Amino acid sequence: MGKYFNPGYCYAQNYAFRFPRNPVAASTTHTTSPMGGQIGLLLNGIPIYGLSNANSWTGSTNSPMGLGIWNMEVGKAEGFVLDTAFGAHPQQQGAYHSHTTPYRLYKNVATTTHSPIVGYAFDGYPVYGPYGYIVATNASSAVTRMKSGYALRNITTRAVLPSGVTATQTGPAVNTTYPLGTYAEDYAWSASNGGDLDQYNGRYCVTPEYPSGTYAYFVTIDAAGKAVFPYYIGFQYYGITDTKNITAAGQTSTDITFPVSGTTCKYPTTLPVQLSNFYGKNNGSNNTIYWTTANEVNIKQYVIEASTDGIDFKPLAVVDTKGNRTSEQQYYYTDKNIFTKTYYRILSVEKDGTTSSSNILVLTRKVENKLSVYPTITNNTIHITASNINTSASINIYNTMGIKVISKYVAINNGSTTSIDVSLLSNNFYFVVIEGENGYKLVERIVKQ
Structure with missing residues (x-):
């Protein structure tokens, strides 16, 4: 779930995407790969997102209200909050997604072996890890790291796009701020x-899965293993894409039509109950779980079940429904008898006795060792306090573009308070990232006003 819950917490999602079984190369116009939102899917179901953090130049600053011409590069803008598992984080609505590289999907494969498939782009072509054959069409050749053909341009002004076309909006001049x-x-x-x-970040080649050859994208990393631009896909797809996938919410149709040899699957138009959210929070000595229903028809009650191993579940509590409702309903329950790690699920019990189970939620009891940052809204100073922690730590403050604006290295001791002057920072959001030598990490968003 990432190093940091930033900018949101992870919530279960309801995705439906479709991929061509027999992908076809685009013969003329290539579909633009979206800067924000989904561009493909990892094998474990995590969406792959585009090259930007959905902020672009407005003419005076970067924001979601920009014109989408000069788009903030996601590695620089959000790299410091992406995890080392899948190069991912959850956005504000809780959708966990990968921007850079899915380390865990290939890290156990030797660098002398061709990387495995880690996902598929929306044009149906596979996405591989970072290693492929030196000779693209010879599986007997040695294996090497696939290097991107992208590099920073030699420019001082932002008036021309990478394609050579004059931009309809001039971006900020290249300087220390940008x-x-x-x-x-x-x-x-x-x-x-x-x-x-x-230019699409792929090539035609043979692979272990496609010995006769296929077009394939490759994840790009540097010699040290760090993700590098363009990470998954370039500015455009190589193949013909199903554009219904390319929306902020993914597939929006109630029908998914498969190839002629297949069939058509119809989603039920009315389900007895739809859990749009199921999440929880550890409060130290107790856990509170929350769930939201988008549609609640013919449901008698909810049975909350708990487990210490995720296998053997026991009833914990029964919560009555609010009646037949088609509008959003919210519920919560606080469990005061918790363990180091507690697993939860919710059984929806219909009036005829039929039951259906939610996905499993895992909550871990917080250790007492902690740091806290306060106030989170300030005009001059923030304070960092320690509880049962003794370590040296780096304290870095980043602006919304991912640029480090304050950096300190201090000794943090139990009961101590460290104060940092932020009065010279401009009014905006900032991220305080604290990393201790003992492995403790904390990120906190603050507002300078």
Whole structure:
């Protein structure tokens, strides 16, 4: 679930996507890969997101209200809050998604072996980890790291896009506030950059899964294993895509039509109950679980079940419903008899006795060792207090573009308070990232006003 719950917490999602079984290369116009939102799917169901954090240049600043011409590059803007599991984090609505590289899907495969498939792009072509054959069409050749053909452009002004077309909006000049790499459009592909991959971040090659050959995208990393631009896919897809996938919420149709040899699957138009959210929070000595129903028809009650191992569940409590409702209803329950790790699920009991189970929620009891940052809204100073922690720690404060604006290295001791002057910072949101030598990590969002 990532290093940091930033900018949201992870909630269960309801996705439906479709992928062509027999992908076809685009012959003329190639579909633009969305800067924000889903562009593909990892094998474990985590969506792959685009090259930007959905903020772009407005003419005076970067914000979601920008024109979408100069788009903030996601690695620079959000890299410090992406986890080391899947290069991912949850957005504000709780949708966990990957921006950079899914380390855990290939880290146990030797670098002398061709990487496995980690996912699929919406044009149906596979996405592989970072290693492929030196000779693209020879499976007997050695294995090497696939290098991107993208590099930062040699520009001082932002008036021309990577395609060579004059932009309809001039971006900010390249300077210390907006250095090269701030925007995805600061990068361009060129064969002279010496990469192994084309402008779509892939190539035609043989792989263990496709011995006769296929087009394939590759995750891009540097020699140290760090994710590098464009991570998954370039500015465009190589193949023909199903554009119904390319929306903020994914597939919106109630029908998914498969190829001619298949059939058509119809989603039920009315389900007895739909849990739109199921999440929880540990409060130290107790857990509170929350669930929201989007549609509640013919439901008698909810049975909350708990387990210490995620296998053997016991009834914990019964919560009566609020009646037949088609509008959103919210429920919660506080469990005061918790363990180090407690598993929860909710059984929806219909009036005829039929039951259905939710997904499983896991809550871990917080350790007493903690740091806290306060106040989170300030105009001059923030304070960091420690409880049962003795460590040296780096304290870094980042602005919304991912630029480090304050950095300190201090000794943190039990009961101590460290104060940091933020009065010189401009009024905006900032992220305080604290990393202790004992492995303790904390991120907190503050508002300077």
